[in-house]
Amino acid sequence: MLSMLDIERIRADFPILGRKVRNGKRLIYFDNAATTQKPKQVIDAIYNYYMNYNANIHRAVHQLSEEATEAYEGSRAKVARFINAKSDEIIFVRNATEAINLVAYAWGRANIRAGDTIVVSEMEHHSNIVPWQILAREKGARLHYIRIDHDTNTSRDDHEKGEGGDSGGDGSLILDDLYHAISHGNVKLLAISHMSNVLGNINPVKEMVEICRDKGIRVLVDGAQSAPHMPVDVKDIDCDFFAFSAHKMLGPTGVGILYTKREILDAMDPFLGGGDMIREVHKYDAVWNDLPWKFEAGTPNIADVIGFGAAVDYLNTIGMENVRLYEDELTRYMLSRLTEVKGLRLYGSMDADRRGAVFSFNLADIHPHDLATILDEDGIAIRSGHHCAQPLMERLGVAATSRASLYIYNTKEEIDRFIDSLERARLIFKVGG
Amino acid sequence: MDMSSADIYREIILDYYRNPRNYGRLEAPDVVVRDTNPLCGDEVEMHIKFEDGRIKDIRFNGKGCAISQASASMLTEMVMGKSLEEVKGLGRQDILEALGLPNLGPARIKCALLSLKVFKLGIYSYLAEKIGEDEASSIKDEATKLF
Numbered sequence: 001m002l003s004m005l006d007i008e009r010i011r012a013d014f015p016i017l018g019r020k021v022r023n024g025k026r027l028i029y030f031d032n033a034a035t036t037q038k039p040k041q042v043i044d045a046i047y048n049y050y051m052n053y054n055a056n057i058h059r060a061v062h063q064l065s066e067e068a069t070e071a072y073e074g075s076r077a078k079v080a081r082f083i084n085a086k087s088d089e090i091i092f093v094r095n096a097t098e099a100i101n102l103v104a105y106a107w108g109r110a111n112i113r114a115g116d117t118i119v120v121s122e123m124e125h126h127s128n129i130v131p132w133q134i135l136a137r138e139k140g141a142r143l144h145y146i147r148i149d150h151d152t153n154t155s156r157d158d159h160e161k162g163e164g165g166d167s168g169g170d171g172s173l174i175l176d177d178l179y180h181a182i183s184h185g186n187v188k189l190l191a192i193s194h195m196s197n198v199l200g201n202i203n204p205v206k207e208m209v210e211i212c213r214d215k216g217i218r219v220l221v222d223g224a225q226s227a228p229h230m231p232v233d234v235k236d237i238d239c240d241f242f243a244f245s246a247h248k249m250l251g252p253t254g255v256g257i258l259y260t261k262r263e264i265l266d267a268m269d270p271f272l273g274g275g276d277m278i279r280e281v282h283k284y285d286a287v288w289n290d291l292p293w294k295f296e297a298g299t300p301n302i303a304d305v306i307g308f309g310a311a312v313d314y315l316n317t318i319g320m321e322n323v324r325l326y327e328d329e330l331t332r333y334m335l336s337r338l339t340e341v342k343g344l345r346l347y348g349s350m351d352a353d354r355r356g357a358v359f360s361f362n363l364a365d366i367h368p369h370d371l372a373t374i375l376d377e378d379g380i381a382i383r384s385g386h387h388c389a390q391p392l393m394e395r396l397g398v399a400a401t402s403r404a405s406l407y408i409y410n411t412k413e414e415i416d417r418f419i420d421s422l423e424r425a426r427l428i429f430k431v432g433g
Numbered sequence: 434m435d436m437s438s439a440d441i442y443r444e445i446i447l448d449y450y451r452n453p454r455n456y457g458r459l460e461a462p463d464v465v466v467r468d469t470n471p472l473c474g475d476e477v478e479m480h481i482k483f484e485d486g487r488i489k490d491i492r493f494n495g496k497g498c499a500i501s502q503a504s505a506s507m508l509t510e511m512v513m514g515k516s517l518e519e520v521k522g523l524g525r526q527d528i529l530e531a532l533g534l535p536n537l538g539p540a541r542i543k544c545a546l547l548s549l550k551v552f553k554l555g556i557y558s559y560l561a562e563k564i565g566e567d568e569a570s571s572i573k574d575e576a577t578k579l580f
């Protein structure tokens with residue numbers, strides 16, 4: 001378990017956390033689901049590459065290239081170990097979105113046919129919806145949604161303020177919908193988020209893989225919000241694809257990771273053609289390179305992959321169990337403090353065991369953008385809007401929510417200041433009660 | 434310098450946000466025009482009815498933050514009954530002043546100006562039909578240049 005002393009030490013690794021914003025306020029960064037801050041170990045690793053061994057990888061015999069190749073492939077090995085995969089099952093792309101698109105284009109085009117069903121859920125990020133819409137349209141396949149447990153008792157009349165209203169349901173997935181889809185259609189793929197970037201809910205992906213087992217259904221898990229915050233073991237989950245982004249877990253932007261089971265990768269055709277992904281090229285045909293390079297055409301983002309390796313090292317030093325435990329403590333504290341705020345409506349589970357430290361809410365009739373403006377003035381960075389999950393917003397019956405999302409360097413004291421700021425917003429907006 | 438939120442969310446803005454004037458739709462409008470601010474999802478739709486070169490009636494609906502909705506409501510009041518000549522000259526400063534937010538920061542200025550954009554596009558589409566697209570195009574330019 002991490003002590004406050006450990007957290008102070010961790011905070012000291014993040015130069016940006018010492019920054020003052022909005023006329024001298026200390027920054028409280030609660031927008032970690034969008035992207036996290038970077039420790040100096042990561043910034044240094046990138047700097048060190050450019051300063052000391054910048055070279056293209058794989059194709060040269062000189063020393064710099066050798067060092068760069070070793071560092072780049074070293075990152076791959078670290079990432080593989082981080083989620084209990086093998087190195088040749090890890091493909092580096094630009095972000096989680098590209099990882100999902102790679103599956104849609106390379107695997108989907110070859111395996112989804114007219115009349116097939118692709119199952120997603122109502123809580124997916126647009127990046128786990130739109131690629132499937134495109135694929136389904138192209139192939140004449142069907143998209144089927146697993147609903148979330150939520151009653152909207154409010155009218156959707158635009159003018160009715162305080163949208164949202166009372167509801168039962170904590171946003172958990174209605175697994176019966178998955179069973180129903182399987183028994184009524186030719187389901188070929190389940191694409192499901194591990195942790196919701198809006199509700200914070202953790203989905204029972206292992207159980208869902210089990211349901212799909214032996215039915216010829218492949219399972220893609222969108223791990224963009226889970227991999228940064230809890231131990232992930234892709235062999236234990238037994239999913240076929242697992243996608244996530246480096247920049248949401250202390251790493252730089254521009255690096256996404258796609259894990260794919262070896263046997264699927266073997267059979268999959270490449271996504272992009274070009275240099276690096278081939279073994280031999282002749283005038284009219286080519287022989288693909290070995291895995292995973294077959295899927296990494298062109299010069300990759302070498303510096304940032306190396307930087308991401310340093311982020312994985314950093315998280316391993318803390319220990320993902322400890323990350324989860326500390327965030328669990330923050331989550332319990334946040335949940336108890338949020339319930340004290342009058343007129344606050346939280347979306348997602350109240351059970352800390354089944355959620356991460358992502359909190360979406362609305363406060364009385366204050367629009368999320370107005371709320372974010374008021375919090376920003378207190379130096380608190382939160383996000384407001386639809387969080388790239390418009391189908392979920394529609395389901396919740398709201399146009400937007402405010403979202404506070406925490407990470408390993410946040411503290412209970414910051415939560416207190418955040419709650420104070422919410423109270424200030426209630427005063428400014430003259431919310432009664 | 435950006436304004437503080439205590440300055441922004443004054444009584445008058447909150448009042449227009451919670452009790453918007455001219456909210457709703459018209460039975461037989463000459464023009465219906467709608468736009469959104471993709472960044473934050475603010476949404477404003479205006480229904481306008483013209484008569485003898487004047488704004489005979491106008492309503493708005495939509496959803497969004499206090500600034501966007503108050504600004505839309507105030508704009509409908511500002512233009513009601515006015516001649517086309519009078520309203521053609523409306524600019525960003527007129528709206529910001531009506532809102533009492535002359536120094537709104539860059540993050541929120543679009544919220545304030547969305548309604549003006551929608552209104553100008555409404556005038557444009559009315560005039561484009563009356564006097565031709567080319568004649569009216571300067572109004573469209575003004576609208577799209579707002580943000």
Ligand SMILES: Cc1ncc(COP(=O)(O)O)c(C=O)c1O
Nearest residue numbers: 095096097125127197222224245
């Ligand atoms: C659940 C989830 N999936 C996918 C993504 C897409 O990540 P990226 O924008 O890095 O591709 C995000 C990020 O917002 C996310 O939260």
